[in-house]
Structure formats: C-alpha cells, structure tokens
Amino acid sequence: MTDLAPQELRVLVAVAEEQGFTAAAARLETSQSAVSHAVRACEQKLGAVLFERGRHGARPTEAGARAVAYARRVLRLLAAMGPEVRAAAAGDPDAEVTGTVRIAAFRSVAAHLLPPVLARLAARHPGLGAQVRIVREIGRGTAGEVADGRADLGLATLDPDAPPPVPGLVSARLFAETYALAHPAGHPAPRGLPLVDWDENCGSYTRDWWDRQDWIPPATIDVEDDTVALSLVSQGLGMAIMPRTALLGAPAGLAVTDLGPRPPSRYVGYVTTPELAGTAAVRALIRELRELRGSGLPTGLTAV
Secondary structure (H helix, E strand, O other): OOOOOHHHHHHHHHHHHHOOHHHHHHHHOOOHHHHHHHHHHHHHHHOOOOEEEEOOEEEEOHHHHHHHHHHHHHHHHHHHHHHHHHHHHOOOOOOOOOEEEEEEEOHHHHHHOHHHHHHHHHHHOOOEEEEEEEOOOOOOHHHHHHHOOOOOEEEEEEOOOOOOOOOOOEEEEEEEEEEEEEEEOOOOOHHHOOEEEEOOOOOHHHHHHHHHOOOOOOEEEEEOOHHHHHHHHHOOOOEEEEEHHHHOOOOOOEEEEEOOOOOOEEEEEEEEOOOHHHOHHHHHHHHHHHHHOOOOOOOOEEEO
C-alpha cells in the first residue's frame, strides 16, 4: 500500500515546519517515536528519503519538499470536504461558505487593493475569515506559496506571454498597471537623478523597455522594499521607476510623473490550484476580486 493516511500527512507537514521530530511531536501532542515511525512509514510507501536528519534537526530533501507540498494541499481539500458536501446536499453550492481562506499577496496589492475586497467578502460571507501573508514577488513568489500548499490563492504578477509562474496552477489576469517615475517634488530635472532601485522591480515584462532607456543610470541604492525606496526618494536621494500600486499612499515630498506615451506595464492577477478553484471559499474570493475591476481602479490601473 502506498496511500498515506491523513495523520501521516500531518506528521510530514509538522516535521517540515517545526524542523525537527521533537518539536513536531509536541505540536501534534504525540511522542517523538510516533513521529519517527510515521515518517519512516511515509518514506517506505513513497520510496524516497524525505528528511535529512542531523544534530540540527530535520530538513526536507528535494523529494521531501515535494511530498510536504502535496500533503498541505491534500489536507486543505480534506478540510473543505465537509462544508462542500453539506452545501451540495442542501442544493446550494455556496450555501455554507465558512472557515478561512488563505491569501498570499505582494505588499502593494495587499495594502491598497485587497482591503475593500476582504470587506465585501466579510459582509457577504460572515462565516468566512481570511488569512493574508505578505510575500515578496521574487523567484516563485506568491505562486510558490500556493503550489507549496501554504496559500489557497495568490495575488501575483503575471507574464502575458507565459504560463503561470509555477507549473500546475491556474491563473487569470485582473488588471494591468503602468509604471511611472517617482521623484522629489519640485525637482526641475528628475530624470537626471541617481536611481534608487528595489529587488522586486524590473521583471521580465519590463526588461525590454528598461534595456531601451539610455537615460536610466545604474542604481546607487538597492533596497528590498518598495516603501523604503519611496521614502529615500522623498528625501531627495534619487528617483525610482515604480508600478502604480507601489505609488499608492506615497509619502509627502514625492511626486509622480508619467514615463511617456508607451510606459512599461505589468499584469496582476490571481493563481490557485485546479482543485481549490472549485471550492466555495476560493470561488467567493475570486468573485470579489473580479468585482474590484468595476469599482473604480486607481490611476494607472486598467481592468482586463
């Protein structure tokens, strides 16, 4: 038999997140020997070593990370099964939208676009809570959180000419946003200022535009957070090229100028798994996200 029981899946997740058998046992309120036995059983069933054991604890192998990601996703579906089945029995697939929907989002969207979505979601479905995690849109970004089972839906930047950033997910674009030049207010020649850049900037969807601009100097300051970049710009330390969502709520002393008739742009949308896309909680969230497009987007954002 290669099927893993739900409790074995919980053990895999606990060991990975607690980074050790003893801590996982405490979390699951069981013994360390029971955790060790469960992990060995999983490894035998799957035919792979799932954790590297050592004096520093237990770390997932590459195979173990894949197993833990599947374990999280399966456990999430098991948690959704009861409410979904009861709603179907009642003849209304959306009759009982309860529990918690887990969202991964990058900072600017989470701060400026997600709050009205969650307010409407709470008003329509008071039994449904939300858990929001801020994830930097670097590497696998929010899509990786969904693929690894840590989030039900991710708000992500999407490349229009490529599939979802992580294989096996489904995605949809919600809006496009242009980039603009942020600079100290009143500066007579902002394009001549030093560049303040941030790690999440200039993805593949803006790279061609960026490479064609001979006026952009090398960055003199690199930061990890867009709010820090804007604070530095507002203090006169340079200029920054930012997507419009990052410029919402910009600090005093900062001005925003268009980048011309063909500015760079990027798409923002959602990613989820095929199985979670059919659950009532994720469907309810997607409906509210789609309604956001018709409720008046800020300047520089266009519904798609």
